[in-house]
Amino acid sequence: MKKKVLLIITAILAIVLIGATIWYFKYIYKYNQIAKFTNNRNQEIYILGTYHNQHFNKPFNYSMQDITNCIKNIDPDIVLIESREDTYKNYNVVDGPIDMILAYSYCVQENIDVDMIDYWEINDNTKPGTTDKKRDDMINNNIMKKLETIPEGKKVLIICGDAHLHEQTKRFKKQGFNKERIQNKKELFRGDDSFKYPALMQETIENKINYASTTLKDDINNNLNNDKNKDEWKKSSDALVDNLKKQLELVKENKLYY
DSSP, X not given: OHHHHHHHHHHHHHHHHHHHHHHHHHHTGGGGSEEEEEOTTOOEEEEEEEOGGGGGOGGGOOOHHHHHHHHHHHOOSEEEESSOHHHHHHHSOOOSOHHHHHHHHHHHHTTOXXXXXXXXXXXXXXXXXXXXXXXXXXXXXXXXXXXXHSOTTOEEEEEEEHHHHHHHHHHHHHXXXXXXXXXXXXGGGOOOSOOOOOTHHHHHHHHHHHHHHTHHHHHHHHHOOOHHHXXXXXXXXXXXXXXXXXXXXXXHTTOSOO
């Protein structure tokens, strides 16, 4: 009897946990991915945390349209995205994740200034798809340098992965930035029912596919000595190209989800 009762309680708890998880992602999750700060130069600085490929998965209830809605509703003077500036300058490639390609393409379409703040290297001390303290320190350095060049009183939107959102929030607080309350965060994600990917997005994805298939592979061969690391980076690069090709089809067909 005790075993049966325990099984029933376990089943009930599992159902409650599943229900709570679904409810969290449907009604709360994305609204916790936005933060606002002010600094001593009277700049309003928003940070929007994103989830990269997972925006295409409907259960997360955090779509690509939510990102463009936030950009539109925040109405920033400039957007800083998780992508490397050197790669853009040298190869005209947005090497950030797919949500950064969307943000870049949308900003260009809407005549919003956009710049890059990411940092990562390919060497035997790094692994693909990971982050660490050094990377977030360098991202923070890049943000600080950009903010110094942006006039006082301007509104800045930083778009980066949600892990970087939390790391930059900690750094902003240590640097004396004031964390501000955002009234009714849900309104920042609202938009009308119509959605269309920016026309530039297809070309931007294609550029990254070409980059990942050529230049990135050359960097892997040239910068890595450890064969195991080299193989891991090559597999990651191949997976990246496969994902980008699938995502390109979604963009061409104007679909939000897989």
